[in-house]
Amino acid sequence: MPTPPACDTLVPVLGDQLSPELSSLRDRDPATTVILMMEVVDETTYVRHHKRKLAFILSAMRHHAEALRADGWTVDYVRLDDPDNSGSFTGEVARALTRHAPARIAVTEAGEWRVAAMLEAWETLFGVPVAILPDDRFIASHADFDEWANGKSTLVMEFFYRDMRRRTGLLMDGKKPAGDRWNFDKENRKPAVADLFMPRPLAFPPDAITRDVLGLIAARFPDNPGSLDRFDYAVTAEQAQAQADNFMRQALPKFGDYEDAMLTGERHLWHSILSPYLNAGLLDPLDLCRRAEAEYRAGRAPLNSVEGYVRQIIGWREYMRGIYWREGPDYVHRNFFGNTRKLPGFYWTGETDMHCMKEALDQTLDTAHAHHIQRLMVTGNYALLIGADPFDVHLWYLEIYIDAYEWVSLPNTLGMSQFGDGGLLGSKPYAGSGKYIDRMSDYCRRCRYDVSRRTGEGACPFNALYWDFLDRNEDKLRGNRRLAMPYRTWDRMAPAERAATRAQAAGHLQSLDEAGDAGY
Ligand code: FAD
Ligand code: DLZ
Ligand code: SF4
DSSP states (O other): OOOOOOOOEEEEOOTTOOOTTOTTTTTOOGGGEEEEEEOOHHHHHSSOOOHHHHHHHHHHHHHHHHHHHHTTOEEEEEOTTOTTOOSSHHHHHHHHHHHHOOSEEEEEOOSSHHHHHHHHHHHHHHOSOEEEEOOTTSSSOHHHHHHHHTTOSSOOHHHHHHHHHHHHOTTEETTEEGGGOSOOGGGGOOOOOOOTTOOOOOOOOOOHHHHHHHHHHHHHOTTSSSOOTTOOOOOSHHHHHHHHHHHHHHTHHHHTTTTTOBBTTBSOTTOOOOHHHHHHTSSOHHHHHHHHHHHHHTTSSOHHHHHHHHIIIIIIIHHHHHHHHHHOGGGGGOOTTOOOBOOOTHHHHOOOSOHHHHHHHHHHHHHSOOOHHIIIIIIIHHHHHHTBOHHHHHHHHHHHOTTOOHHHHHIIIIIIITOTTSSSSOSSOOOOOHHHHHHHBSTGGGSSSBTTOSSSTTBOHHHHHHHHHHHHTHHHHTTOGGGHHHHHHHHHSOHHHHHHHHHHHHHHHHHHHHHOOOOO
């Protein structure tokens, strides 16, 4: 019998590194490499993840291990319920070192500060060389982002995005942007109407591996938020590709037009619902952008949609990651307004009579997904208006969304949505009254509250809360030129009207306090 080859390199592959082209595996010899994949309690409990998020990640990990084995790799896979599981990445690497005695460890850099610190400690802790390799699934490296950001007084996403277009050549005609314009946002704010032929994402019924994971999650995390019913997310790279094909064919053509729209009962509209797969590594961002561009070049999708889609990925997604790493581990504690209110209990139950909130929350608790405008202008906006603690809001988003990892959730939530950083990502807070929600959705027509009223019984809570937010934070916001108009409107209101608005908001906030069910 030939002796099995010695393990030269141990490659830990983390749960959001499920990509065959991972930097830590590139040019490596499968005969002398052991891949280590670890389901660990630390990762499953650092927040109270939505049950569906847990099921998706663990099932995708198990399927990825199978795919790697089929490609000829040796995978040492530790399951959550293995009796000797130590519960942490570091503990499992320590155990794997005794099993395989590798000469070195190679690992692709982690996606968040917490885990990055663990990886940094391994070389000293274990006395084995550890190569931490860049995560080049992202287009901009940390150095690229810093080079763009250094010396700038404001970090405007639009300019970062244009650089990324030039760099990738996406939607470029020579040195010019396709269609001679960089930005089609003005065309992309149409409200939607119900449409029987609305695109639908594909559904993937659980296979044996997923069914096992669903059982494990149901048994071990019964009190986590969300539901496992009718779990139908893709869990393999092939399924994720099929979902991407479906999006390109059916939804991309209207993606731009209805990017900001919301409709009762319509959970997907023309969105891609590909973020879980992108963030876990089952899909490649640049590949998706190139495919979207090919749809435009072939005349199958209009430029406003394709540009809007490419902007989300090489613009917003890369920009958020750049901000996360640039701002450092303390970014999470910023609280520009000094807000302290706890999130109301209905964020975990959906039990509210505000129809817009109920739609966004029910959908989120059911599927662990909501689209951007629901996250920003409904649940995020409400949290901002009531003065919720941005750290708590961050925790809620991180636990509840299937695509949430700190590098992307934190800047979107604490930064963009809660203005916790005082305006690093946006020149004014994303605060809006019911009027915005009414313009972009059919929610208000189905709500028990009256969106046209600010005060009195039955008035839409967002209205008084919006003006109260401006009033309450006047010292911090009045100097903001982009808020000059709303402050002029507030100033022009009769004193009695202003007082009634403040009282209406205070009544709503008091009712939250009296409910006594706040989270965290
Ligand atoms: P689409 O609407 O189809 O957009 C296409 C792709 O663009 C997405 O798949 C996503 O990869 C990317 N994208 C779009 N906007 C953003 C953005 N602002 N930041 C990063 N990528 C973006 N996105 C996450 O991936 N993880 C999160 O934890 C997350 N948290 C958010 C929290 C808040 C408060 C807000 C306002 C937004 C958050 N987003 C997050 C961004 C956005 O809501 C989701 O990327 C999007 O809803 C995912 O659904 P989709 O794939 O259908 O997106
Ligand atoms: C989010 C998550 C969860 C819930 N569980 C695991 C796990 O058991 N094992 C694992 O390798 N990864 C998991 N992840 C993803 C990690 O938290 C993610 O890889 C790190 O946040 C990367 O920085
Ligand atoms: Fe939401 Fe107000 Fe509209 Fe009701 S009336 S759906 S609470 S914005």
